[in-house]
Amino acid sequence: MHPGICVFSAPCSVFSQRYPTRAWVRYLFLLAAALASLPGAVGAAGATEVIHIGTLPGLRFDTGAFSVRPGSDVEVVFSNYDEMLHNFVVVKPGSRERVVQAALALATGAAEKNFVPDSPDVLWASKVVPAGQSVTLKLTAPAALGEYPYVCTFPGHGILMFGTMIVTNTPQPAVMNPVSLPKPPARTGAPATSPDGMDHAQHAGTPTAATAARAVTMRAFMPNSGPAAIAVQLPGGVSYCWDAGAGRFRYAWTGGYMTMPAAAERGLAKIQGEVFYTEPAYPLRLGAAPGTEPKQIDFKGYTLDAQRIPEFETVVDGVTVRERAEVRDGKLVRRFRTSGEATVWFAIPAENAGLDAPSGTKAGAFYRFAGEAAKEFTIIRPIPVSSTP
Amino acid sequence: MTSSVISFSARPSRLPAGRLFSVVIALTLGAVTTSPAHAARGTPNRVPLVASDAPSNFSPYFEVETIPLPEGSLSVDGLAVMPDGRVVVTFYRGWVCFYDPKTKKWSTFAEGLHTPLGVLPLSNRELLVMQMPELTLLVDTDGDGKADRFQTKSDHFGLSTNYAEFAFGPVMDRQGNLFYSLGTGSNQARPMTLTNEVRGFFNPLGAVSRMTSPVAYRGWIMKVTPDGKTIPYACGFREPNGLGIDPQDRLFAIDNQGDWVGASALYKVEQDHFYGHAPDLIWRGDFQGGISAIDTPVEELDRLRTRPAVVFPYGDMSNSPTQPLWDTTGGKFGPFTGQAFLGEMNQRYLMRVMLEEVDGQTQGAVSPFLNDPNNPKLHRGNNRLAYDADGGLWVGQTFHDAWTGEEGLQRITWKGVVPLEVSAMKLTDDGFELAFTRPVNPEVAGNVATYAMKTYFYNYHEQYGSDKYDNHPVGITSAVVSADHRRVTLHLDNLEAWRLYDLSLQGVVSEDGQHALLSPWVVYTVNHLLHNTPPPRAPLPHAPSTDRKVPQYPTPDRSTAGIKSVGGPQEFKPLPDN
Numbered sequence: 001m002h003p004g005i006c007v008f009s010a011p012c013s014v015f016s017q018r019y020p021t022r023a024w025v026r027y028l029f030l031l032a033a034a035l036a037s038l039p040g041a042v043g044a045a046g047a048t049e050v051i052h053i054g055t056l057p058g059l060r061f062d063t064g065a066f067s068v069r070p071g072s073d074v075e076v077v078f079s080n081y082d083e084m085l086h087n088f089v090v091v092k093p094g095s096r097e098r099v100v101q102a103a104l105a106l107a108t109g110a111a112e113k114n115f116v117p118d119s120p121d122v123l124w125a126s127k128v129v130p131a132g133q134s135v136t137l138k139l140t141a142p143a144a145l146g147e148y149p150y151v152c153t154f155p156g157h158g159i160l161m162f163g164t165m166i167v168t169n170t171p172q173p174a175v176m177n178p179v180s181l182p183k184p185p186a187r188t189g190a191p192a193t194s195p196d197g198m199d200h201a202q203h204a205g206t207p208t209a210a211t212a213a214r215a216v217t218m219r220a221f222m223p224n225s226g227p228a229a230i231a232v233q234l235p236g237g238v239s240y241c242w243d244a245g246a247g248r249f250r251y252a253w254t255g256g257y258m259t260m261p262a263a264a265e266r267g268l269a270k271i272q273g274e275v276f277y278t279e280p281a282y283p284l285r286l287g288a289a290p291g292t293e294p295k296q297i298d299f300k301g302y303t304l305d306a307q308r309i310p311e312f313e314t315v316v317d318g319v320t321v322r323e324r325a326e327v328r329d330g331k332l333v334r335r336f337r338t339s340g341e342a343t344v345w346f347a348i349p350a351e352n353a354g355l356d357a358p359s360g361t362k363a364g365a366f367y368r369f370a371g372e373a374a375k376e377f378t379i380i381r382p383i384p385v386s387s388t389p
Numbered sequence: 390m391t392s393s394v395i396s397f398s399a400r401p402s403r404l405p406a407g408r409l410f411s412v413v414i415a416l417t418l419g420a421v422t423t424s425p426a427h428a429a430r431g432t433p434n435r436v437p438l439v440a441s442d443a444p445s446n447f448s449p450y451f452e453v454e455t456i457p458l459p460e461g462s463l464s465v466d467g468l469a470v471m472p473d474g475r476v477v478v479t480f481y482r483g484w485v486c487f488y489d490p491k492t493k494k495w496s497t498f499a500e501g502l503h504t505p506l507g508v509l510p511l512s513n514r515e516l517l518v519m520q521m522p523e524l525t526l527l528v529d530t531d532g533d534g535k536a537d538r539f540q541t542k543s544d545h546f547g548l549s550t551n552y553a554e555f556a557f558g559p560v561m562d563r564q565g566n567l568f569y570s571l572g573t574g575s576n577q578a579r580p581m582t583l584t585n586e587v588r589g590f591f592n593p594l595g596a597v598s599r600m601t602s603p604v605a606y607r608g609w610i611m612k613v614t615p616d617g618k619t620i621p622y623a624c625g626f627r628e629p630n631g632l633g634i635d636p637q638d639r640l641f642a643i644d645n646q647g648d649w650v651g652a653s654a655l656y657k658v659e660q661d662h663f664y665g666h667a668p669d670l671i672w673r674g675d676f677q678g679g680i681s682a683i684d685t686p687v688e689e690l691d692r693l694r695t696r697p698a699v700v701f702p703y704g705d706m707s708n709s710p711t712q713p714l715w716d717t718t719g720g721k722f723g724p725f726t727g728q729a730f731l732g733e734m735n736q737r738y739l740m741r742v743m744l745e746e747v748d749g750q751t752q753g754a755v756s757p758f759l760n761d762p763n764n765p766k767l768h769r770g771n772n773r774l775a776y777d778a779d780g781g782l783w784v785g786q787t788f789h790d791a792w793t794g795e796e797g798l799q800r801i802t803w804k805g806v807v808p809l810e811v812s813a814m815k816l817t818d819d820g821f822e823l824a825f826t827r828p829v830n831p832e833v834a835g836n837v838a839t840y841a842m843k844t845y846f847y848n849y850h851e852q853y854g855s856d857k858y859d860n861h862p863v864g865i866t867s868a869v870v871s872a873d874h875r876r877v878t879l880h881l882d883n884l885e886a887w888r889l890y891d892l893s894l895q896g897v898v899s900e901d902g903q904h905a906l907l908s909p910w911v912v913y914t915v916n917h918l919l920h921n922t923p924p925p926r927a928p929l930p931h932a933p934s935t936d937r938k939v940p941q942y943p944t945p946d947r948s949t950a951g952i953k954s955v956g957g958p959q960e961f962k963p964l965p966d967n
Contacts, residue, residue, distance in 0.1 A: 058791040083577050083599075084793075085854075104737070105762035107910070111704025111857075130853055131577070131599075155708060155735035156769055156793030218483065218501035219520065226586045226955045227548040228522035244522060244541070245548070245588035245956035263790030265504050265521060265552040268583050297956065301525065301540040 048073040053150075055082040059160040061150070067166040068141040078126055079134040086152045087114055088126040088137060090165060095121035096149040100158030115153045128154065141167050215309040217302070220260060220269040224278075225250045228299070231269060232310055233257040236327025238383060239273065247297035247314040249323065251278040252332055254383060276384045277332070278351070283379075284336070285345035286319050290366050332381045344374040354382040445761035447907055450723070450808040453759070453766035456798040459486060459495045464796045465785030467508040467518065468773035476775070478798065479505035479518055481789055485527065485536070488798070490777075499527050499536040506630070507558045507569070507773075519558050519569050522548055522588070524613065545619040546571055546611060547589025547604025547957050549582045552790070553628065554607060560632045560640070565615040568622065568640055568658075570629040573600035573608040573668065582952070589957030594681040595671040599648035599853060600627050605958040608669030610642060610658055624673060625649075625664035625694060626656075630772075633713035635744075636727055639751075643710045643731065646703050651847030651855030653710050654697030654914075655731070655742060657751045662695040665849065683851060691849050691928050698751045699742055700847060700889055700914045703854065706757060709734035709792070713742065714774040714782075721780020723803040724812060724826045730758060732771035732784065734794045737762075739771060739784070741908075747816050748917035754814040756911045759801070767801075770794020809897070809904040811911050818919055820865070820881040821890070823911075828874035828900040835870040839894055840879060846888045849928045858929065863890065874900050886918050887925045 049072055054062040062081075068074050078088040091099045102117035103110070116125040123142070126135045142148065144167065151162040215234050222229035226245035233239040240252035255273020282293050294317045302310040311324035322337040338344055345366040348355060359377045360367035369377045458465075467479030476488040477498070485499040485508065498516070507519040514529040516536075523544035527536040548554055551574030558569030574581065576599050589605040596603035610629065612622040627650050631643040640658040644650050649666045656664050663670065667690050670682035682690070701707035711732035716725045729742040738760035744753035759767060770786035772794065777783065779802075786797040813824040825834075833839055845860035864882035871877070879892075890913045897906040916922075 059793065083575060107705060107757075107760070107762065109705055111702075115704065155704075216501065219503035219522065221550050221583050223584065225584065226588050227550045227584070228544065228588055228956070243955070244544070245586075247956060263552070265550075265555070266790055268550075299523075299541050299544060299956075301538065303530075303539070304537045 048075050050075045050077060052077045052079065053088065053163075054079045055086055055161075057082060059084075059152075059157050061152075061161060061163045063163055065164040065166060067168050067170075069169060070141055070143050070145060070167050072141045074139050074141055076137040076139070077134055078129060078137060080129040080131055083131055084157075085128045085130060085154055086157065086161070087116065087128045087154060088135075088150060089116055089122060089153050090124040090137075090139065090148055090150045092121045092123060093146045093148055095119075096151050096158070096162055100151060100153060103153035103158065104155055110155070115155060117153070123148065125153075141165075145169070214307050215304075216257065217304065217308070217310045219244075220258075221265065221267070222250075222258075223268050223271070230302075230310075230312075231258055231271075232325070234309065234325065234327050235307060238325075238327050238332055239271070240325060240332075241271075242310075242312055242323075244299040244312075246282065247299050247316070248282045249279050249325070249334070251275050252325075252381075274384075277381050278349075280349055281347065283347045283349075284316065284321065285347070285366070286317060286338070286341045286343075288343055290345040290347075290363075327383070330383055330385070332383055334379045334381075335376065336379070337376045338374060341374055342370065344369045344377070346377075346379060356380040443764050445759070445764040445766050446905070447759050447761060447766075447808065448764075450804055450806050450907070451759060452802050452804060454800045454802070455768075456488065456800060458796065458798055464770075464787035464789050464794075465773060465798055466504065466506045466787055466789065468775050468783055468785035468798075469508045469510050469516075470775045470777045470783065471510045471513055473513045474778060475513075476777070476783055476798075477508055477510060477516060478785060479508045481787060485516065485518060496534060498529070498534070499539075504555065506555055507632075509559050509561060509567075517542065517559055517567070519556050521554065521556055524556075524559055524567070524569055542567070542617070543569070543611065543613045543619045544588075545958055546606040546609075547587060547591075549574060549587040549591070549604045550584055551575060551578050551581055551601070553578065553600065554604075555628065555630065557630050558632045559613070560634050562634055562640065563638050567613040568610055568632055569613075570610045570626060570632055570642055571607050572628040572630070573602050573626075573666065574604075575599070576601050585951050586953050586955050587957075589954060590959045591952045591954050592671055595668050597681045597683050598666075598668045598851060600666065600668070602668040602671060604954075605672050606669075608666050609672065610640075612660075621672065622660055623658050623662050623664065624669040625662075625666045626669065627666040631710065631712035631731065633715060633729065635715050635729065636717060641698070641713050641729075643713060644697075645709050646854045648851055648853050649849070651700075651849060652703035653701045653707055655699040655701070655710070655713060655729075655755075656695070656697045659695070663693050664697075665690070665694045667851070687850060687928050691925070694849070696887075696916055696925070697914065698744060698916075699753050699755050700912075701740070701755055702889065702891060702912050703847075706755070706910070706912065707733050707736065707740060710740065711772045712774050714776070716776075718776055718780035721803065722776070722782055722801075724807050724810070730774060730782065731755075732774055734770055734772065734787075734792055736760075736771075737765035737767045737769055739767070739774075741810075743811075743813050745813075745815055748919060748922055750917045752816075752914050752916045754811075754911050754913040756811060756908045758908065760908060767799060768795040768797040770796060809899045809906050810908055811894075811906075814892075814911050814913050816913070816915060816919060817878060817880075819884055820879040821892070821913060822876055822878045823894075824876050825897075825906075827904060829870070829877070830898050830900055830902065831870040831874050833896050833898060834874070834877045835868050837865045837868050839896055840865050840868060841893045841895070842879075842881070843891045844885070844888045845891075846926075884915070884918070886915055886922050888915050889913070890915055 051066050056062050080086050099121050102119050103115050114127045124139045126137050129135050148165040149162055151158050218231050222241050225241050226243045228245035230242045239257050241250040243250050253271050253273040253275045258269045258271045260269055261267025285291055296317055298315045300313040302312045304310055311322050314321050319341050320339040325334045345368055348365055357367040357379050359373040360369045464481035465478050466481045469477050479485050483502040487496050502520050504521040505518045509517040516527045518525050524542045526540040526542050528538040529536050530538055553575040555572040559567040561567050587604050602608050606621050608626045609624040610622045612620045626644050627647050628645045629642045633641045642656050642658050646653045667682045670676040676682050701710055713729045713731045715729045716722055731740045739758040740755050741758040742755050744751055768786045771784050772787040773785040775783045782801040784799045786795050788794050788796050807826050810826050811823055812826045815822045842863040844863050845857040847855040866880045869878045892911050894909045
């Protein structure tokens with residue numbers, strides 16, 4: 001819960017709906033203050049204005065702009081919710097970049113100075129605020145109307161982390177979206193094309209996903225998978241998730257590929273389409289009887305063929321197992337290759353509509369592959385027609 | 390080559406956009422009242438708004454060339470020079486690309502990697518790349534210039550989808566051992582893990598402190614032997630974004646200021662040593678007692694830890710140091726053979742480290758390198774360094790996902806003129822001996838007024854970072870210039886172990902008057918004295934300065950409920966839920 005805007009000096013936590021309430025209450029307050037100060041009082045308003053400003057991840061203040069009346073007493077409660085250190089410095093109009101540069105040039109003793117340069121441009125400055133703490137900055141708003149930037153002058157932050165204190169006689173709601181709102185991250189959305197492109201121009205949900213000539217293999221944090229996940233987009237309109245930590249196939253979907261989070265490690269990729277098949281557990285058993293799941297599955301990597309379709313390699317209790325998937329005749333065809341086992345079993349999932357194993361024999365809850373078939377076999381799963389582009 | 394203009398404009402940024410931010414109520418609130426500041430001081434601005442084409446103070450000696458990156462703005466997460474002279478870059482967005490300095494063209498070797506923060510070429514067709522989930526060997530088997538085999542070399546460590554669980558490296562020693570380092574997860578990530586599946590055994594006793602180690606070997610440096618075995622090598626790191634091997638084949642790593650790390654530092658890494666970040670100890674055999682390592686008294690943790698070889702003055706010189714790279718160019722990069730250069734994320738300069746052996750321990754000094762605040766030529770975000778065969782130093786810059794840097798690729802070359810710099814700072818019985826790259830003017834160098842020295846220390850505690858404790862000036866009783874005018878011995882009032890000594894030198898010029906000292910600032914970390922080093926002082930109780938409150942961390946959830954461990958290291962037995 002955010003502290004919200006407090007019109008009184010006592011701590012107040014009644015405003016739980018963060019942004020709308022803050023803006024609304026601030027507006028009311030400013031309006032009230034304006035009314036109270038009538039007639040004709042341009043100078044000090046009766047009560048102290050309390051402005052709460054916090055931080056957001058990625059070098060941003062949570063408040064991009066707020067307004068105060070000229071000459072009013074203002075308390076800025078600056079709370080650092082971020083993991084980094086930040087300060088809060090109010091500077092003269094138009095001087096933000098100059099102050100940021102001067103802060104960078106402080107060199108020796110910068111930390112003692114809280115990264116605040118000795119500059120006439122600096123009007124008010126807080127100390128450096130560690131994570132999870134707050135400081136209160138008391139100031140009297142300038143008499144001169146105008147836009148006074150506030151900025152964090154910690155090295156490297158000031159380019160992005162700033163906002164505007166508007167000194168005005170016209171009350172206005174605070175702007176919660178920072179003015180320094182960054183541009184969309186490059187890795188967001190469909191995988192981008194690298195220099196001399198590797199045929200990655202497929203965009204999620206577009207027909208090219210189905211007609212692409214080559215596969216795309218990308219590692220990312222995926223939903224419903226372990227962290228060492230790999231997302232494969234196959235020519236033919238099917239994508240699947242393979243979990244390198246568990247050493248197994250997780251699920252497949254039709255439609256588009258996926259969109260990446262803003263930052264590769266700060267979110268899950270989002271699949272663009274409909275999951276039509278999920279494999280609940282490791283499927284293979286090696287040996288004369290199906291027995292229990294393998295004890296040790298080591299991921300060894302993958303190779304790409306001419307179509308850049310990956311074949312994954314694992315060592316399962318000492319046996320090398322290779323697994324590859326492709327789309328053929330409207331079906332998802334998974335090929336397994338193993339080394340040195342006379343019999344291999346494939347556990348049939350409970351949800352198994354249309355599942356087929358041409359070279360295997362059904363034995364209870366398993367397909368059984370023996371002899372040559374144990375060295376190479378396929379598991380075939382129809383792709384739902386309704387979802388096939 | 391000409392150096393290009395570096396303009397200070399708002400950089401295109403890459404920031405996490407949509408993550409819902411849950412807010413913790415701030416506890417507080419020490420009111421800090423400030424009044425309108427500096428109204429009458431009128432200090433002129435020393436820094437132009439836009440860095441100009443004007444030469445830097447180092448321009449007579451070094452040139453900085455900026456290499457255009459592939460289309461779009463990209464963060465250089467990894468960098469190396471190939472045997473054939475091409476430069477390989479791993480980009481934050483998962484690409485591995487080559488830059489050919491001859492044709493000035495970019496090409497792609499591989500795509501789809503997960504936060505590849507390091508690359509080490511084994512041949513022109515084989516690259517080791519450190520990704521978040523594993524160390525991978527990328528091979529171009531058919532010679533078409535693209536990787537077609539992605540072979541997992543080492544993934545024997547836990548991963549929980551916490552964004553801060555970065556992996557850095559690898560570096561290789563002369564025996565062919567590889568080393569990589571694993572960052573700890575952030576307790577302030579929301580949620581702490583993105584999924585309920587983790588790789589490796591999940592131990593909630595490691596999910597403590599600001600930065601956490603709930604899955605195996607977070608905060609460790611790992612060794613991969615030539616026969617492929619992965620060995621947990623040393624621990625106690627927080628976010629060790631930078632490994633290096635020195636010319637004596639010794640392993641070094643940096644760490645970043647934070648919980649248990651008073652200030653960012655450079656460490657000499659030895660097997661089985663512990664370097665201070667306590668939560669990581671949960672994965673060590675002798676800390677399997679069912680209590681969290683951070684419940685161990687700080688005095689005991691302090692006795693266990695190995696101190697850094699060089700501490701970087703936090704804030705004023707360095708916030709986030711990065712990769713150390715030793716100058717092995719044999720003089721092609723100037724008079725710094727055997728010294729190390731380090732990147733710095735927040736500053737538009739590199740750092741130069743001079744090490745020595747004192748009383749059997751490695752320690753030394755650090756000085757900014759190519760620091761001209763009036764006319765900087767380097768970007769911020771200096772993350773990776775690599776020498777080419779001509780002794781050119783490539784610098785890769787990253788912004789990553791908000792690391793306060795910038796994005797770019799630059800190449801620094803030495804022009805053949807020896808700059809005036811401190812080339813060594815050595816501890817003596819009662820002070821320091823400075824060596825210079827050129828003979829210096831003896832009147833200036835022999836005058837004690839040329840020097841100003843202060844000393845302080847950083848404390849060891851769980852809280853984020855440390856203040857400078859007992860920070861006070863040190864009197865210099867005499868400055869004695871050697872007969873060849875290349876050395877100055879400073880005798881101090883008092884010299885103590887386990888402290889930083891911060892020296893500034895004003896007005897030092899070469900004997901011929903042609904060269905001013907480029908970097909008038911050197912800071913030496915005195916751990917040991919030449920003889921009779923006293924034991925280190927015990928950690929002080931954390932004494933926050935008046936405006937600081939003890940940070941509160943989310944109460945760690947010490948149960949494994951809801952967390953499923955699949956694959957990865959499982960050799961640690963689950964502890965009973967408490």
